[in-house]
Amino acid sequence: AQSVTQLDSQVPVFEEAPVELRCNYSSSVSVYLFWYVQYPNQGLQLLLKYLSGSTLVKGINGFEAEFNKSQTSFHLRKPSVHISDTAEYFCAVSDQAAGNKLTFGGGTRVLVKP
Amino acid sequence: GAGVSQSPRYKVAKRGQDVALRCDPISGHVSLFWYQQALGQGPEFLTYFQNEAQLDKSGLPSDRFFAERPEGSVSTLKIQRTQQEDSAVYLCASSLSVTSGSMGYEQYFGPGTRLTVT
Numbered sequence: 579a580q581s582v583t584q585l586d587s588q589v590p591v592f593e594e595a596p597v598e599l600r601c602n603y604s605s606s607v608s609v610y611l612f613w614y615v616q617y618p619n620q621g622l623q624l625l626l627k628y629l630s631g632s633t634l635v636k637g638i639n640g641f642e643a644e645f646n647k648s649q650t651s652f653h654l655r656k657p658s659v660h661i662s663d664t665a666e667y668f669c670a671v672s673d674q675a676a677g678n679k680l681t682f683g684g685g686t687r688v689l690v691k692p
Numbered sequence: 693g694a695g696v697s698q699s700p701r702y703k704v705a706k707r708g709q710d711v712a713l714r715c716d717p718i719s720g721h722v723s724l725f726w727y728q729q730a731l732g733q734g735p736e737f738l739t740y741f742q743n744e745a746q747l748d749k750s751g752l753p754s755d756r757f758f759a760e761r762p763e764g765s766v767s768t769l770k771i772q773r774t775q776q777e778d779s780a781v782y783l784c785a786s787s788l789s790v791t792s793g794s795m796g797y798e799q800y801f802g803p804g805t806r807l808t809v810t
Contacts, residue, residue, distance in 0.1 A: 582734075610797055621696070621783060622735070627798060630756035668734050677748050677786070678797060679725060682734035 580605040581672050584683035591659055592691050599654040599686045600690045601669030612680065613643055622668065637673065639663070664690045665679040694718065696802035698784050704808045705774045713769045717786030724767050725799060726759055729782040735783055741767060742789075761796045774809045781806050 585600040605611065610629050614622040627636025633645040643654045652669060666687050670680040697716045705711050717724050723742055727735035730753075731732070737751040743764040756775075761767040771778055785799040 606778065614801075619803070621803045622785075623801070624798055642716075663696065670734075672797070677740050677742075678799075679737045679740050679748060679751075680725065680727075680735070681737070682727075685732075685733050 580609065580673065580681045582669050582671050582681055582683035584667075584686050586670055588651050588687045588689065590689045590691060593661055595658050596657050597653065597663075597688060598666050599669075599688070601652045601654065602668070602685060603615050603652065603671045604676065605650075605651050605671060607673050608686060609671045609673050610678075611643075611645060612672070613636050613641070613652075614670060614682075615628065616666045616668065616679060616685075618665075625654070627666075656665045657687070659690050661690050661692065664688060695719040696784055696786055696800050698802040698805050700781075701803060702808075704810060707723075707775060708773050710770065710772045711774055711807065713807070715767045715769070715784030715785070715786075716765070716766065717803060718800055719765075719788035720788070721800070722764075722789040723787045723799075724742075724761060725785045725787075726736055726767070726769050727785065728753075731780070731806070738769070738782075752787050765770050773780060774807075774810050777808045779807055782784055 583602045591597045613625040628645045642644045660675045669683040672678045699714045726738040729735040739759045740748040741761045752785040756772045758770045783804045784802045787799045
């Protein structure tokens with residue numbers, strides 16, 4: 579069985595400061611990893627994904643994430659946040675054997691302060 | 693182009709009523725997923741279709757939950773005899789087939805239906 583742990587439920591950060599959202603997963607098979615963002619009263623939007631290849635993945639809106647197989651982590655980073663980055667962020671894992679259904683972490687709420 | 697749409701966006705049901713939630717996936721998307729998101733939590737998988745075939749329904753919480761996709765396009769999630777614990781946002785997502793390469797692993801989500809059972 580797969581599981582995803584997002585270590586921080588809330589992350590307050592000042593505008594233009596860097597942010598890192600932590601994600602650890604457990605799985606007995608090779609996995610695909612995703613980060614989604616959810617704005618209030620909206621569905622989830624894909625920020626970036628790791629399927630294979632380079633462990634440093636760049637996504638939309640200036641976000642990037644690094645896959646670390648030995649630490650089973652997939653932390654999300656942004657060097658300089660904007661007010662508009664205030665949202666909930668979800669890390670998710672899937673495996674092809676399970677039909678690509680996603681297992682999500684509990685989410686991290688990012689609040690960007692001016 | 694049009695994304696995934698869901699209707700209604702909001703639904704209030706009295707305990708014991710039946711509800712039906714609709715999902716219109718992106719045209720041409722083979723895979724369709726339903727997730728349940730309780731307040732303050734991450735989404736949890738309910739069920740998965742490949743065209744009209746329901747290949748995985750392991751996440752459905754009880755036999756009161758039923759999903760269908762009869763023509764391989766629009767899907768309906770039905771909840772019978774709703775209970776208060778069914779209150780949640782129900783998210784639908786669609787994707788290309790995984791045989792489409794890396795794009796097949798990207799799920800596109802609708803805005804969700806917020807169900808409140810009173």
